[in-house]
Amino acid sequence: MSKSSSVNSPSLTPQFCFNERVLRDFLRLSRSTIDDSITQNMNALLTPARVGFNPSSTGVRQFDALNKSRLPVEACDSFKQNVLFPSWQSRSDVLNYCAMVATSPDPEDPDLVSRQVETAKEQECVVNERLDPYSSRYFPREARTESLANLVRNERSVEQIIRSRSWGIVGERCNTNGSWEDAFNYWIERRSPSSGEK
Structure with a gap:
């Protein structure tokens, strides 16, 4: 799976945030592409035909073996660095921006006068x-800012649950220790301009 298969980040504008249906659709699509199908994404990292095809391998269903097998370190690192973490970063950027919009004055609120x-x-x-x-x-x-603030708060809670579940699967398949928060923050630090790495 390549980075191009993840959902592109939307252009961040207050109008994007206040259109709660579009905001929810972006989050849902991003989650379904990466996190909801994390097991399939991890299975796609396996290259079972490294030594050639063995006809006897089709005689027995091997779902359990496939799901429990450890993945190569390089494949795991590439998936985390190029697919999983960028997807999480994109959703974090959207939620952080919309949280800022929700706490900013909203002089263009169409319902302000009627309220x-x-x-x-x-x-x-x-x-x-x-x-x-x-x-x-x-x-x-x-007010629409209050409604947006509630939506962002709820989506952040959902995000915590989804990331924890996905990281559990990644940890099992990639033999990864530590919390998703630590790994994700380390990835962010390494990407910052001051670190000199990309």
């Missing part, structure tokens, strides 16, 4: 709680 009108009307309303105990309850509509 302000609703709030003003609610404040002018005279409430008699004895006649209607529920009349004092007012639930203003959520």
